[in-house]
Amino acid sequence: MVGLLIITHNNVGGALFDAALSVVGSCPLPYEILSVTQNCDPEEQFKKAQKYLETLNQEDGVLVVTDMYGSTPSNIATKLAAENVTIITGLNLPMLLRIMNYPGLPLDELAEKALSGGQSGVIIVDTDNSN
16 A cells, blocks of 8 residues: 655644544555654754655555645655655645545556646635626
């Protein structure tokens, strides 16, 4: 089974994860959440992320999700890049729900489901009631 590593600013990842759990009940994937604070040592956080990655990468790979490209969490994730590791930025609740709803997919397919869920979850709501 694919592992899930969430790396975000402060407790963004934890809050989204808790919200997803309230919808699906439990996380069917092995997971870890790394919260990166403003005053953290990025190198120490990277070492922690490496340990999580080693634990989660059982054979089927690890999907690493971060909240924002180019930020410290994203930079930490990028340093983890390896075979059987896929990194997606822009974490949102629809993305996380997709990940939890398709736990049996291989890494590449799970990453595509996550990406499509995240993208399709961002819309402009039409509130024009003049129809």
